[in-house]
Amino acid sequence: MPVVDSSQVEAHEIQPNLVMRRLVSQDPEEQKKSRALATSTLRIGELEVGPGASIGPHSHSTNDEVMIVIEGDLEFTLGEEVFHLSKGQAV
Known part of the structure; x- marks a missing residue:
């Protein structure tokens, strides 16, 4: 590999x-x-x-997406739900 x-x-x-x-x-x-x-x-x-x-806003029709926060904070929306992630969290 x-x-x-x-x-x-x-x-x-x-x-x-x-x-x-x-x-x-x-x-x-x-x-x-x-x-x-x-x-x-x-x-x-x-x-x-x-x-x-x-x-x-966007979508992925041919692949999945994983987000891992390495540093800082991230806010994102999936459907109607808002997520708040910080360092070390993933979705």
Whole structure:
């Protein structure tokens, strides 16, 4: 199994205060663009969310999403429920 080092993966600012590093991807273009590891079904990314930044409402029709808070706090909404996570928590 290859090892991916997030410090060696190209970062992309997807909007102000929001930086994504795609570590593992099933998309060949993402694999080339960001040096992500190739896979057929899994996608793993590292997302740096600055103060006040928001990804906005969206959905994932072809994959699940897991969020792990490494540092700081995170608020997100799933359906009608609002979740507040802090360092060390995951959903």
